Amino acid sequence: MSLFFSSTFMNHLDHLPSEVISSILNHVDKTWDLYTCTLINKTFYKYATPLLWEHLEIPGDDTLPYMTAGLEASSSLPSNSPGKFVRSVLIRHALSDDELLAFIKHVPQLNDLSLESARNITDDSFEHVPLYVPHLTRLYLGHSSITQWSIEAMRRHWYRQLNHLEFEFCDGLNYELFSALRQCKALTSLAISHCGLENNNGIDTIQDAAWNVMALPNITSFRIQDYLSNCTPFLPITTTVEQQQQQQQEWRLLPTLFPDDYFDDLPSTPTTPQQQQPVWPYLTHFFLGACEEMTDAMALAFIQSHPHLLQLELSGSPMMTDKTLDAIATYLPNIVNVNVDNVTEVTAAGIRRLMQQCPKLTTVGCDNGHIYPSDFDDVDPSSMEISYYLNGVSYVTRLYGEAFLGY
Structure with a gap:
C-alpha cells in the first residue's frame, strides 16, 4: 500500500488510538512506506520501527557493513536499538567470518537466518552463532565449509526449537550430521542437497544416517539429494516385524487393484528389531534424489504408509516403472506435484494415467529422455x-x- 497523507489528516494523527495506528501499519507492505511512517510523530515511530526492522534482506556487499555500524552505534542505547526487533535475516552476498560475528551479535531475537553465499563462513564464526541468537528456529546455509564442530554447537543450543534446517553445497559435512540432528526433535523440515556427505571421513555410514534421521518424529518435509550418492536408504518404509507381516497380507490383496504379477519384487524377508525405523506420519513433502536401488515395491510401501503426501520426488531409479505412478494415483488423493526425473522406465502412457486419475495434480517432472511432445499432442x-x-x-x-485441464 502506497501512503499519502493530506495536511488535514496529519493534524489529527496525534489523537489516533494505538489500535488504529497498528491497524494502519499492518496494511503497509513497502519498506520505504514504513520508513515514512516513522517520521510522522513519536507514536508512529514507536509502532512502525519494529515492523521496519522485523525482516531484513541484505542484497549487496556494501550494505552489511553500514548496517552493522548503525546497529553498533545504537547498541549503547538498548531501549532504542533496532536490532532487538529483527526476526529474520536474508544475506545474499558472500561475507566473512568476522562480518558475520560483527553483525549477528546485534540481533539477539533472531528466529530465521538465511546465508545464501556462505563460502567464506567456517567453524571459526559459526560455532559461536548459536550463543548470539539462541532463539533461532529456521536456518538456511549455502556453499559453506562448516563441519561437524558447528553442527554440535547447533545441537547444544537449538535442539529445543529448531524446526527448519537446510544445507546446500556445504561440502564439509558427513553422515555424522544426522547423529547430532537426531536430538532436534522439533525439526519438521530438513533438506540436505549436494553436500557430498559420503566424501568426508566419518564413523557413521549411510545406514546409520538413515536410522538417525528416521528418529525425528515430526518431519513434514524431507529432501536429500546428491547426484553421486545412492539415497535409497533414506526411504522411510515401515519396518517393524508386525507391520511387515501386515504389509505382506496387504500385498496379497493387490490383485484386486492391479493385474496379476503387477509387482514382481515384493519384500519377502521381515526386518529384525535392530532395523526398525519409525514412520513420519505427518509427511507432506518428500524429495529423494538418485534413488538408484528403488524398486516399484519399495515405492508402493512408502506411498501406502504416507497418504498425506502433496509433493513427491523419486528420481534417478533405473528400476521403477509406471507401477509407481499407478500407486501414486491410487493412494495419494491430494498429490499436487510429482517428479520422476531420470526414471528411465516411466512411459508417456503411465504419465497420462497419472494425470487422468489425480484431480489436484498441477506439475509432473518427467525428464528421462523418452517422453516426446508427440506423446501429448492434445496438450x-x-x-x-x-x-x-x-x-x-x-x-x-x-x-x-493447463496441461491437466482436459483430464
Missing part, C-alpha cells in the same frame, strides 16, 4: 517444458498448469 505446448538437442530430437521434461 498445449505452452504447458510443457521441452528440451531440444543438437541431433534435432526434443523431449518433454515437465508438464504443468
Whole structure:
C-alpha cells in the first residue's frame, strides 16, 4: 500500500488510538512506506520501527557493513536499538567470518537466518552463532565449509526449537550430521542437497544416517539429494516385524487393484528389531534424489504408509516403472506435484494415467529422455517444458498448469 497523507489528516494523527495506528501499519507492505511512517510523530515511530526492522534482506556487499555500524552505534542505547526487533535475516552476498560475528551479535531475537553465499563462513564464526541468537528456529546455509564442530554447537543450543534446517553445497559435512540432528526433535523440515556427505571421513555410514534421521518424529518435509550418492536408504518404509507381516497380507490383496504379477519384487524377508525405523506420519513433502536401488515395491510401501503426501520426488531409479505412478494415483488423493526425473522406465502412457486419475495434480517432472511432445499432442505446448538437442530430437521434461485441464 502506497501512503499519502493530506495536511488535514496529519493534524489529527496525534489523537489516533494505538489500535488504529497498528491497524494502519499492518496494511503497509513497502519498506520505504514504513520508513515514512516513522517520521510522522513519536507514536508512529514507536509502532512502525519494529515492523521496519522485523525482516531484513541484505542484497549487496556494501550494505552489511553500514548496517552493522548503525546497529553498533545504537547498541549503547538498548531501549532504542533496532536490532532487538529483527526476526529474520536474508544475506545474499558472500561475507566473512568476522562480518558475520560483527553483525549477528546485534540481533539477539533472531528466529530465521538465511546465508545464501556462505563460502567464506567456517567453524571459526559459526560455532559461536548459536550463543548470539539462541532463539533461532529456521536456518538456511549455502556453499559453506562448516563441519561437524558447528553442527554440535547447533545441537547444544537449538535442539529445543529448531524446526527448519537446510544445507546446500556445504561440502564439509558427513553422515555424522544426522547423529547430532537426531536430538532436534522439533525439526519438521530438513533438506540436505549436494553436500557430498559420503566424501568426508566419518564413523557413521549411510545406514546409520538413515536410522538417525528416521528418529525425528515430526518431519513434514524431507529432501536429500546428491547426484553421486545412492539415497535409497533414506526411504522411510515401515519396518517393524508386525507391520511387515501386515504389509505382506496387504500385498496379497493387490490383485484386486492391479493385474496379476503387477509387482514382481515384493519384500519377502521381515526386518529384525535392530532395523526398525519409525514412520513420519505427518509427511507432506518428500524429495529423494538418485534413488538408484528403488524398486516399484519399495515405492508402493512408502506411498501406502504416507497418504498425506502433496509433493513427491523419486528420481534417478533405473528400476521403477509406471507401477509407481499407478500407486501414486491410487493412494495419494491430494498429490499436487510429482517428479520422476531420470526414471528411465516411466512411459508417456503411465504419465497420462497419472494425470487422468489425480484431480489436484498441477506439475509432473518427467525428464528421462523418452517422453516426446508427440506423446501429448492434445496438450498445449505452452504447458510443457521441452528440451531440444543438437541431433534435432526434443523431449518433454515437465508438464504443468493447463496441461491437466482436459483430464
